[in-house]
Amino acid sequence: MTRLCFVFWLCLVxxxxxxxxxxxxxxxxxxxxxGASVGPNDSPNETPVHPRKASVAPDKTHVISHGNPDAPNxxxxxxxxxxELPIGAPAPAPTTSSGPTPSPKQKQVRPFFVFGDxxxxxxxxxxxxxxxxxxxLPYGIDSPRHLPTGRFSNGLNIPDVISEYIGSEPLLxxxxxxxxxxxxxxxxxFASAGIGILNDTGFQFMNVLRMPLQIEYFKEYQQRLxxxxxxxxxxxLVNQALTLxxxxxxxxxxxxxxxxxxxxxxxxxxxxxxxxxxxxxxxxVELYDLGLRRVIVMGPGPLGCAPAERAQHSLNGECxxxxxxxxxLFQPQLSQMVQDLNVHYGSDVFIGSNAPLMHHDMISDxxxxxxxxxxxxxxxxxxxxxxxxxxxxxxxxxxxxxxxxWDAFHPTERASRLIxxxxxxxxxxxxxxxxxxxxxxxxxxxxGLVFGAEKSPTPSPKIDKTRxxFFVFGDxxxxxxxxxxxxxxxxxxxPPYGIDYPTHRPTGRFSNGYNIPDIIGQYIGAxPLLxxxxxxxxxxxxxxxxxFASAGIGILNDTGVQFVNIVRMPSQLQDFxxxxxxxxxxxxxxxxxxxxNDALVLITCxxxxxxxxxxxxxxxxxxxxxxxxxxxxxxxxxYQKILMKLYELGARKVIVTGTGPLGCVPAILALHSxxxxxxxDLQQAADLxxxxxxxxxxxxNKKLGNNVFVTVETNYLHMNFINNPKAFGFETSTNxxxxxxxxxxxxxxxxxxxxxxxxxxxxxxxxxxxxxRANRLxxxxxFNGSKFVKPLNLSILMDxxxxxx
Numbered sequence: 138m139t140r141l142c143f144v145f146w147l148c149l150v151x152x153x154x155x156x157x158x159x160x161x162x163x164x165x166x167x168x169x170x171x172g173a174s175v176g177p178n179d180s181p182n183e184t185p186v187h188p189r190k191a192s193v194a195p196d197k198t199h200v201i202s203h204g205n206p207d208a209p210n211x212x213x214x215x216x217x218x219x220x221e222l223p224i225g226a227p228a229p230a231p232t233t234s235s236g237p238t239p240s241p242k243q244k245q246v247r248p249f250f251v252f253g254d255x256x257x258x259x260x261x262x263x264x265x266x267x268x269x270x271x272x273x274l275p276y277g278i279d280s281p282r283h284l285p286t287g288r289f290s291n292g293l294n295i296p297d298v299i300s301e302y303i304g305s306e307p308l309l310x311x312x313x314x315x316x317x318x319x320x321x322x323x324x325x326x327f328a329s330a331g332i333g334i335l336n337d338t339g340f341q342f343m344n345v346l347r348m349p350l351q352i353e354y355f356k357e358y359q360q361r362l363x364x365x366x367x368x369x370x371x372x373x374l375v376n377q378a379l380t381l382x383x384x385x386x387x388x389x390x391x392x393x394x395x396x397x398x399x400x401x402x403x404x405x406x407x408x409x410x411x412x413x414x415x416x417x418x419x420x421x422v423e424l425y426d427l428g429l430r431r432v433i434v435m436g437p438g439p440l441g442c443a444p445a446e447r448a449q450h451s452l453n454g455e456c457x458x459x460x461x462x463x464x465x466l467f468q469p470q471l472s473q474m475v476q477d478l479n480v481h482y483g484s485d486v487f488i489g490s491n492a493p494l495m496h497h498d499m500i501s502d503x504x505x506x507x508x509x510x511x512x513x514x515x516x517x518x519x520x521x522x523x524x525x526x527x528x529x530x531x532x533x534x535x536x537x538x539x540x541x542x543w544d545a546f547h548p549t550e551r552a553s554r555l556i557x558x559x560x561x562x563x564x565x566x567x568x569x570x571x572x573x574x575x576x577x578x579x580x581x582x583x584x585g586l587v588f589g590a591e592k593s594p595t596p597s598p599k600i601d602k603t604r605x606x607f608f609v610f611g612d613x614x615x616x617x618x619x620x621x622x623x624x625x626x627x628x629x630x631x632p633p634y635g636i637d638y639p640t641h642r643p644t645g646r647f648s649n650g651y652n653i654p655d656i657i658g659q660y661i662g663a664x665p666l667l668x669x670x671x672x673x674x675x676x677x678x679x680x681x682x683x684x685f686a687s688a689g690i691g692i693l694n695d696t697g698v699q700f701v702n703i704v705r706m707p708s709q710l711q712d713f714x715x716x717x718x719x720x721x722x723x724x725x726x727x728x729x730x731x732x733x734n735d736a737l738v739l740i741t742c743x744x745x746x747x748x749x750x751x752x753x754x755x756x757x758x759x760x761x762x763x764x765x766x767x768x769x770x771x772x773x774x775x776y777q778k779i780l781m782k783l784y785e786l787g788a789r790k791v792i793v794t795g796t797g798p799l800g801c802v803p804a805i806l807a808l809h810s811x812x813x814x815x816x817x818d819l820q821q822a823a824d825l826x827x828x829x830x831x832x833x834x835x836x837x838n839k840k841l842g843n844n845v846f847v848t849v850e851t852n853y854l855h856m857n858f859i860n861n862p863k864a865f866g867f868e869t870s871t872n873x874x875x876x877x878x879x880x881x882x883x884x885x886x887x888x889x890x891x892x893x894x895x896x897x898x899x900x901x902x903x904x905x906x907x908x909x910r911a912n913r914l915x916x917x918x919x920f921n922g923s924k925f926v927k928p929l930n931l932s933i934l935m936d937x938x939x940x941x942x
Contacts (some may be wrong), residue, residue, distance in 0.1 A: 140936070141530075149450055150397065151863060152199065155818075156797045157600050158609065158847045159939055164407045167668065174249075178887050179873040180524060191821070192211070198641070200509060203651065203728070208894075216755045217361050221468055221886055223807055231855075246611050247303050247304060247305050247378075247379070248305075248322065248323060248324040248374050248375070248377070248379070249296070249299065249300060249303060249305055249323070249324040249378060249379050249380070249381075250324050250325060250326075250327070250355070250378055250380045250381070250429070251296045251299050251308060251324075251325075251326040251327065251328050251380070251382075251383075252327050252351050252380070252381070252382045252383075252384075253327055253328040253332070253354075253381070253382055253383030253384050253435075254328060254329070254330060254331065254332050254333065254383055254384060254386065254387055255269065255271075255289045255330030255331065255546075255547065256289070256294065256295060256383050256386075256435075256547065256548075257294065257295055257296050257326070257328040257331045257381060257383045258271075258287065258288065258289065258294075258310075258326070258328040258329055259286070259287060259288055259296060259297070259307070259308055259309070259310050259312040259326040259328065260272075260286050260287025260288065260293070260310040260313070260326075261311060261312045261326065261327070261328060262287060262327045262329055262330050262345065262346075263285070263286075263287040263310070263312075264310070264312035264313070264330070264852075265312070265329070265342045265344045265345065266332065266343060267330075267342045267343055267344045267345050267796075268341075268342055268343070269329075269330040269331035269339065269342040269345055270287065270330065271285060271287055271288060271289045271290075271330070271392070272285045272286075273285055273287075273528065274364065274529055275291070275516055275527055275528075275529065275531070275533055276288065276289065276290070276291070276527060277290075277291070277292070278291050278292075278537075278827075278909060279291045279292035279537060280292050280293070280548060284565075284711025287310065289330060289543070289544065289546075290543055290547060290548070290549065290550055290553065291515065291516075291537045291549040292537075292547055292549075292550035293550045293553065293554075294550070294553055295381070295383075295553045295556060295756065296326060296328075296381060297553075297939070298306055298553055298557040299379075299381065299557055299560075299573070301677065301678075302557065302561060302573065302577065302673070302678075303577055303768040304675060304676025304677045304678065305323055305324070306323055308323065308324055308325060308326040309325060309326065310325075311325045311326060311354050313328045313746075314345075315827060317361075318365070319321065321361060322362070322365075322374065324378060325358055327346065327351040327354050327355060327358075328346075328351070328383070328672075329345045329346035329347075329351065330342075330345065331345040331387065331391065332334075332345050332346060332351075332384075332387060332435065333347060333348075333384060333385070333386075333387035333388035333391065333400075334348065334384050334385060334388050334413050334416045334417050334420065335388055335392060335413070335416060336348075336349065337392065337400075337401075338387045338388045338391055338392040339387050339391045339392070341391070343763040348384070348420055348828065352420070352423055352424070352427070352781075355424075355427060356427065359371060359375060359427070359428075362374065362375075362612075363806060372428060373479070375428040375429060376428050376429075376430050377430070377431075378429065378430075378431065379431050379576060379577070380424065380429045380431060380432040380433065381432075381433045381435070382420070382421070382424070382432060382433070382434050382435065383435040384417060384420070384435070384436070385435075385436040385437040385467060385471070386437035386438070387439060388413055388506070388521075389440055389460060389463045389467075390440060390446075390460070390546075392449070393406070393409055393463070394459070394463075396462065396679070400585065400785060406462070406463060406466065409465065410463070410470060411470060411800070413467065414467070414470045414471060414474050416529070417434075417471065417474065417775070418474050418478065419473075421434065421478060421487060422478070425482065425486060425886070429486075430484075430486050430648075431486070431488075431576055432486060432488065432575070433485050433488045433490055433560070433573070434471065434475050434487050434488065434490065435490045435492050436464075436467050436468055436471045436490075436492055436696060437463070437464050437467060437468075437492060437493075438464065438493055438495070438496045439456065439461060439464055439493050439497065439500060439884055440457075440460035440461065440463060440464050441456040441457035441459070441460035441461035441462075441463075441464070442456040442457075442461070442496075442500050442511075442512075443523070443542065443545060443546045444512065444517065444521040444522055444523030444542050444544075444545045444546070445523040445524070445545035445546050446460055446523070446534070446544070446738060447512055447520065447521045447523055448519050448520040448522075448523030448524050449523070449651035449910075451520075451521075454512045454521070458626070458645070459869070464493050464602065465493070468491060468493050468494075471489060472489045472491065472569065475487045475488070475489040475569075476489070476569070476570075477575035478587065479570070479906065484589075485570050485571060488568060488569070488570065488571060488573075488576060489568070489569050490560060490567070490568055491566065491568070491569070492565050494557070494558075494566060494567060495559050495567050498641065499511060499552065500541060500557060503541055505637065506539075506541075506555060506639060506875075507538070507539075508539055508540060508541050509536075509539035510539065510540055510541065511540075511541040511542070513540065513542070514527075514540065514542040514544050514545050515533065515534040515537050515539075515540040515542065515543050515544070515549060516532070516533050516534065516543060516544050516770075517531050517532065517544055517545050518530075518531050518532055521591065522544075522545070523545045524545070525545070526544065527543070527544040527545075528546075528844060530791060537549050537550070538551045540552075548750060557573070558639055559639070559640055560572065560573045560639055560642060561573045561574045561639050561673075562574060562608075562644070564642060574673050577673055603937070605656055605661055605663070605735055605736055605737055605800070605935070606663075606680060606681060606732050606733070606735070606736035606737075607654070607657070607661065607663050607666060607681065607682040607735070607736060607737050607738075607739075608682045608683060608685065608713065608736055608738045609654045609666060609682075609684040609685060609686050609738075609739045609740075610672075610685050610686055610706070610709050610710075610713075610739070610740040610741075610742075610743060610779075610783070611686040611739070611740050611741035611742050612686060612687070612688060612689065612690050612691065612741060612744065613627065613629075613647045613686075613688030613689065613905070613906065614647070614652065614738060614741050614746055614794075615652060615653055615654050615684070615686040615741050616645065616646065616647065616652075616668075616684070616686040616687055616723075616908065616909070617630075617645060617652070617654060617655070617665070617666055617686065618630075618644050618646065618647055618668040618671065618684075618705065619642065619668040619669060619670045619671075619685070619686060619687045619702075620645060620646070620687055620688050620689070621644075621645040621668070621670075621688070622668070622670040622671070623702045623703060623704070624701065625688075625689065625700045625701055625702045625703050626699075626700055626701075626838070627648060627687075627688040627689035627697070627700040627703055628641050628645065628688065628883075629643060629645055629647045629648075629886075630644075630645050631643055632888055632890070632916075633875055633887075633890070633892055634646065634647065634648070634649070634650070634651070634886060635649070635887055636649050636650070636896075637649045637650035637896055637909055638650045638651070645668065645906075647902075647903065647906040648902055648906060648907070648908070648909055648912065649874065649896045649902045649908055649909055650896075650908075650909035651665075651909045651912060652692050652737070652906075652909075652912055653912050653915060653916055654684060654686075654719045654739060655912075655914055655918040656912055656913055657737070657739060657919070657920075657931070659922050660916065660931070661935060663681055663738060664681050666681065666682055666684040666748075667681075667683065667684065668683075668684050668907040669683045669684060669685045669712050670704075670718065674937050676723075677739045678725075679716070679718070679720050679723065680724070680732065682736060683702065683710050683716055685709040685713060686704075686709070686741075687703045687704035687705070687709065688700075688703065689703045689745060689749065690703050690704065690705045690706060690709075690745060691742060691743065691745035691746035691749065691750060692742045692743060692746050692772050692775045692776050692779065693746055693750065693759075693772070693775060694706075694707065695747055695750065695758075695759075696745050696746045696750040697745055697749045697750070699749070699753075700749075706742070706779055710779070710782050710786070712861045713783075713786055713896045714786065717729055717733060717786070717787070720732065722872075730787060733786070733787035733788065733789075734787055734789050735789075735790075736788065736789075736790065737790050737792070737931075737934075738783060738788045738790060738791040738937065739791075739792045739794075740779070740780070740783070740792070740793055740794070741795075741851075742779070742793060742794075743772065743776070743793040743795050743796040743826055743830070744774060744794075744796040744797065744799060744905075746772055747796065747799055747819060747822045747823075747826075748799060748804075748805075748809045748819070748905075749936050751763075751765075751822070751837075752770055752818070752822075753820060765818075765821065765822060765825065766825060769822070769825045769826050769829060770829065772826065773826070773829045773830060773833050776830065776833065777833050777837065780793065780834075780837060780846060781837070782825055784841065784845060788845075789845055790845070790847075790934055790935070791845060791846045791847065791933065792847050792848075792849060792919065792934075793828055793830070793834055793846050793847065793848050793849070794849045794851045795823075795849075795851055795852065796823045796826055796827065796848070796852060797823070797851045797855045798815065798820060798823055798852050798853065798855050798856050798859060799819040799820065799850055800815040800816035800817060800818070800819035800820035800821075800822075800823065801815040801816075801818075801855075801856075801859050801870075801871075802818065802882070802901065802904065802905050803871065803872060803873040803876065803880040803881055803882030803901050803903075803904045803905075804873075804882040804883070804904030804905050805878040805882070806820055806871060806879065806880045806882055807878050807880045807881075807882030807883050807904070808882075810879075810880075813871045813880075815859075823852045824852070826852075826920055827850055827851070827852045827853075830848060831848045831927060832851065834846045834848045834927075835927075835928070838928070844928050844929060844934075847920075847926060847928065847929060847930075847931070847934055848926070848927050849925060849926050849928065850925040850926070850927070851915075851925075853925060854915060854918055854925040855900075855907075855915075858870055858900045858911060858914070859871075859900065862900055864908075865914060866897070866898075867897075867899060867900050867901070867910075867911075868895075868898040868899065869898070869917075870899075870901070871898055871899040871915050872899065872901075873886075873899065873901040873902065873903050873904055874893040874896050874898075874899040874901065874902050874903070874908060875890050875891065875892050875893065875902060876890050876891060876903055876904050877889075877891055877904050878888050881903075881904070882904045884904070885903065886902070886903040886904075896908050896909065896910070897909075897910040899911075919931050920932050
């Protein structure tokens with residue numbers, strides 16, 4: 138059976154109807170009609186003409202489709218507006234906008250270039266006569282405007298998510314007539330669905346931008362950029378840019394395996410793959426010759442596991458072995474070629490992204506990543522929804538976030554986000570010789586944007602009004618990794634920490650996966666917070682908020698002295714002031730004040746003041762200074778000072794947590810319990826502390842005249858799990874999942890520790906910290922509960938407006 142013309146993550150989708158033939162000639166006008174499908178930065182109310190003439194090969198006719206998203210059933214309008222031209226007519230001279238173009242030196246940019254196929258095409262094929270296009274609904278159903286943009290996704294694609302990480306606007310397709318002036322400095326997307334490494338790949342799609350033409354357009358781009366900012370600055374911008382190249386999948390799916398006995402299939406696969414690698418190398422060398430110095434190189438993902446391949450070759454849902462074999466042969470040779478190129482140039486210019494490995498976990502165990510299915514596409518028809526394009530007549534899933542695949546070959550936006558997350562933080566197995574976060578640091582340093590050494594102001598980010606900022610202060614229960622950047626023993630940056638995190642790698646969280654801030658972030662629609670000390674916390678990311686927490690700290694400055702370098706509460710508050718100053722420089726003082734007022738804040742303190750201070754050693758300084766009731770009262774008064782400082786800094790929605798059941802954690806049981814009973818002295822401390830904390834917060838709210846602070850009675854909330862674990866689906870509340878000694882309670886969790894098979898069956902992950910599943914139950918109570926959350930729960934708190942307080 139002839140294969141449907143699609144290709145996996147890194148490749149294209151096919152049209153079922155052949156595109157009409159158009160006029161041919163070396164100079165072609167590309168025009169946008171009013172209402173045509175648009176990208177995130179395109180204006181739907183303009184009818185601009187492409188500001189240049191492009192020299193193309195005679196058989197490469199490029200004409201925009203007149204797709205009207207307002208027309209019924211996604212049909213295309215053929216009526217011409219006042220400023221439209223007949224297809225194939227010469228373009229008029231470009232018009233100028235009212236007023237002069239702003240000087241390019243007024244803004245600092247982080248340029249980004251994209252080359253490749255449908256996985257990374259942002260809409261170039263919208264401007265071409267081709268069947269390989271995604272300009273009709275339901276494509277784009279979850280994009281910001283809920284309209285098709287030419288991306289083969291329900292929403293954002295991989296380049297869009299990378300743009301978010303580097304603080305850039307979404308890239309315009311190079312063929313977009315709106316790519317001019319200042320927008321040129323952001324970069325451009327040259328990718329075109331249907332293309333491959335080889336020029337004969339995807340021939341059935343007729344007019345697509347094959348790699349030689351993408352490279353020619355990049356040369357044309359550089360000339361246009363030089364006209365705007367000069368040759369020297371244009372060269373610097375290209376040298377310092379980030380580049381993404383995605384190629385290879387179509388060379389198998391839409392060439393070698395396109396139909397039985399294809400021309401390319403006349404040679405053995407073992408010979409075809411080295412040939413592809415040698416041709417890919419020529420492309421990368423040419424990009425280097427054109428000035429690119431930070432290039433992420435992607436090959437095909439697990440081709441045989443895409444719904445399209447399962448639909449044609451699978452009875453029981455297994456992956457197609459021949460295409461899987463192709464991926465398995467290609468990736469190691471690609472990695473070796475990239476490594477050899479870097480040795481040749483004497484620098485880490487090219488970064489290999491291991492796409493098959495990156496996607497393997499998601500496909501083989503979708504439930505661990507929150508997906509319902511990795512074999513069935515969200516949108517399509519036939520077995521596995523894997524036949525044909527996604528159209529308005531296709532089966533369409535209700536929840537796109539539950540599916541790895543959007544259509545027969547392309548990932549959903551959520552899957553794309555997880556892929557980029559692995560690119561950002563992955564080890565050498567996934568990204569070699571460095572991951573994207575390291576690359577970004579190099580780029581920022583090149584632009585003088587790290588550590589306040591700006592050469593010129595950065596572009597002003599826009600506040601996403603649909604989201605609230607989120608800030609976190611406190612200890613190891615809520616630390617997202619600040620201690621990774623400190624010389625301290627209080628850290629969780631080694632496996633098995635993070636074993637159930639999306640990357641399956643340690644992140645600095647004291648958890649097997651997500652911690653409480655992560656899950657609260659999911660509830661309020663925020664991205665996982667970056668630690669404040671993370672050097673990638675810049676630009677737009679600052680507007681999401683920040684995590685200032687540091688494992689080992691307490692309410693008091695002398696708590697956790699044994700951990701040496703940790704970020705104690707005064708320093709966390711100072712960092713919050715620095716954060717506000719930085720954000721004011723980006724969006725102005727008024728918007729910053731509103732961002733802080735509207736934000737959600739979580740603070741958790743108190744446990745370490747007992748475990749790592751008062752009870753740390755017999756006859757500790759604090760235990761000699763205070764009896765326990767007096768010490769608790771002193772702690773509460775110091776905690777109040779911290780809360781008042783947060784209020785003075787603008788926080789108006791603050792969740793305040795106290796201590797959990799200190800005497801019942803596995804670490805304390807290991808030291809003080811023979812039969813699993815809780816240690817009475819530490820339980821007494823928790824029983825004294827939490828009621829006084831609630832009273833203090835209640836008094837503060839009365840003083841301020843509003844419910845600014847919300848307390849969570851974590852002691853009693855945890856005791857529900859501990860007293861009756863089976864009622865909550867746990868097997869044990871006394872034994873930690875990871876550790877050693879009695880109750881697995883001695884020492885940190887390490888690669889030498891006992892590690893349980895089912896983390897969800899344990900209340901505690903290590904000697905002190907809850908498992909991800911326990912954290913989810915805690916947040917569920919914080920969000921919806923009434924018994925343990927006072928005076929109101931999180932869902933109600935988020936609906937209130939205290940900005941005038």
